[in-house]
Amino acid sequence: MKRKSVLKQVTGAVISASLIFGAQAIKAEDVNVGFVYVGPIGDHGWTYRHDEGRKAVEEALGVKTSFVESVAEGADAERVIRTLATNGNNLIFTTSFGYMNPTLKVAKQFPNVKFEHATGYKRADNVSTYSARFYEGRAILGTIAGHMSKNGVVGYIASFPIPEVVRGINAFTIAMRKVNPEAIIKVVWVNSWYDPGKEGDAAKALIDQGADIITQHTDSPAPLQVAEQRGVYAFGQASDMSAFAPKAQLTAIIDDWNPYYIARVKAAMEGNWASTDTWDGLKEGMVAMAPYGDVVPADVRAAADSVKASIIDGSFHPFQGPVNNQAGENVVKTGDVLDDGALLGMDWYVEGVQGQLPN
């Protein structure tokens, strides 16, 4: 621990950082990249997409990568991150919110290793954060749902009541009600990211309760399969899931970490990596949309495309006023836009969401 105290004395961590990084830039092949995953790489959801990103890095830049899957967000995380660091990985991506504090703890002990933490809000000189504006994709889904739902009842399968999920529900609802002001959302929380049986059951329950479109913030394609069987529509999550629901999938939000991962590893190789906060969306390609399903008519495609284009060119924001909360009170005035801080900690429903937010 002597090294740590010596480094602490160096005032201006930027100088020390650039010295260390500068030295490393000489040998590009010296960048080894580690990944910590919260689920198994075979989850076909969140972790699967991050692992695709890892493979893309290997392919594009030829660097050595390693990963540890299914790392519990508890006492184990710190050890795994540290072990990756001691085994020569000098750029480490920790890909779940629960790794935030362990990442920072290890980062303090390894000032010359760079860390990237997904979906968190704490940074350091050697810890960047990155996340995707999935709510932008949700706004497109909502637009399509507003057009495609015949009875204006959409079922939303949700995992856990965290801001990320609530933000998605709200963005979807706002966009949907722009098209059909009468439409409502029914939310079912399954308290899991990952239980195909239960997700499918939730989809069935929602369809039985009248929903004619299903959307989800859980990982498995089971709800789409149910939608396909029952002849209703659905949206894919994390990956293009049209293989599971060729008729039912209208489109899907795709998590695409590849460009970001490649850019960051490249930056580390070239010696110009610096701690940043990235929150990219459709514009940067971190959030991508799957091709439309065959049943989506041309006018709906055009409407969805225009929402997408206006989000990308910045002329429209999914949380642009007027936005009312569940009680019907105006919370964002016409012309205003919710700032990122409000989005980050969102814990209230907008008008049109049925039921109470559990918290």
Add this chain to the structure above:
Amino acid sequence: MNEIIIAAVLTIITAATPLLYAALGEMITEKSGILNLGVEGMILLGAVCGFATVHFTGSGTLAVFAGLLAGMALSSVFAVLTLWFQASQVASGLALTIFGIGLSALLGKDLVGIAYEGLPKLFILGITDIPLIGPLLFSHDILVYGSFVLPLAVAWFLKYSRAGLILRAVGDSHDAAHAIGFSVLRIRLMAILFGGAMSGLAGAYLSLAYSPLWIENMSAGRGWIALALVVFATWRPGRVFLGAYLFGGITILQLHAQALGIGVPSQVMSMLPYLATIAVLVLISRDRNKIKLNAPACIGKPFHPTS
């Protein structure tokens, strides 16, 4: 409203079916005096082998058999350990789960992301069209029909068949059964294999019908629920049926309640199936002697043929 109720019951049936298979299989195993805690692992192996078979051969029938055989094969490892090596049943069962989770993930590596439309539903001409009863009882796939019959078959087997009597004798007193001249090990082997086969079928149902796909760990703890249901049922097939439908029913009803917008935290809703199962167990457990009548007295105890 009527349609919603029918639809909800149909969902409950699919939720209860895997629990029913696994629990009934485990019940037979336990009746012979063996406690196999590896249900979760056997379900997963059954699920992945069933799915792999349907993917490579396209035959649902073969896939169901593959699931059954896979569960059986894994249970044979347990049988060797506990019967011949006389290893601790509890520890062997738990090790079996760890092994099964790992092996299924390994085998299923390339099956993630592949779709299958699900086992065909077998409609019976004329009967399926009867209102209420038709859709509820006669609009299912082969495994659901099987799950209707299985509790009856198991109940008949235990109560009336000679083999069933021998099985119970072995479970109640292996020394006495051995003295009479029954091969305790052979009978227990059969019981373990049957339990494995049924867990394998439960897994096949998960990956072929319930949510026809393969994802690592897709059983999401259903094996443990099945184990608990055997205890809940006090080793009686009718009560296994009741327990599986009670548990599945409350799970589905809480989802419906959420969809209706009832303002109770979802975590509290999700607790309901567990709390209800405890409550019902308390209600039905009060007669000690009745439970003793059905509980296999030798459960968990190793048998030494020489002593």
Add this chain to the structure above:
Amino acid sequence: MGVSPSGALYAFFIQPLTSLYGWAELGVKATPLVLIGIALSIGFRAGVWNIGAEGQLTLGAICGGGVALLFYEVDSVFVLPLMIIAGMLGGMFWAAIPAFLRVRFNANEILTSLMLTYVATLLLSLLVHGPWRDPDGFNFPESRIFSDSATLPTILQGTRLHLGALFALGGVLLTWVLMARTIIGFQVGVIGQAPAAGKYAGFSINQIIWFTLLLGGAFAGLSGLIEVAGPIGQLLPSISPGYGFTAIIVAFVGRLHPVGVLFAGLLLALSYLGGETAQITMNLPLAVTGVFQGLLLFFLLACDVLIGYRLQIKQTKTTATQGVSS
């Protein structure tokens, strides 16, 4: 898998222990396994099937962690002892439910303790997603980070090895004395091996049920508290990767003996650490680790019998029966 077996074995069993930090981590990982394992093994000896230690652990974390959050502003040496007591009481409370239901209503503790595990996990989720969220944490589901006076001190500079590891060693010693030297320990043994004999001797089965379940709850609750006050340092939606269940294996691999449990806990902990190293250094997927762990356990369990047989030859007619009954 295209890797050399010897390399894999090295990554699994040697490499994690090539540094002081690695040894300390072994202690951190083994602590909850050993603590819960020894308490459960006493219950299993008596034929009391507490398989809900995971839930009791969670309650311990909730109660102990609740105290830490309650006294967040208080800087006092009494906070930590209070948390420890609260954690143990929490675990005991959760274990008292199956004990009460078994004694009063004859409800089987296997089912009740398992079901209560799921309830406990959901309760923790409810609290961490709701009232106990970090007020400065953008509504993310985690509590504040505990203050220094609510954190277990580390006992080895530069590592995460904390006071809890000493609790685990103390627990081993305590239960050993308990089983070998006390009347209640004797009763546990007798009732497990021969319930009828225990009854004739006038031992109260109900008392044993209460005793073993409460002891299991206390130790599980303590280890839950140790996790949140030690290596984690805050409350998260899930705080244990199944320690309560793994401890059941630990208890049996350790042949239900406190010292055996200690070694079994260390071995299991090492296999987890080794699994991580094997993934990092050899790119072996986690699934292979699981298969390997399963095979290792099969092997250990099969060996167990060979040891048992040797004992049998020396002492005529003593069966290697483990004290399990329903």
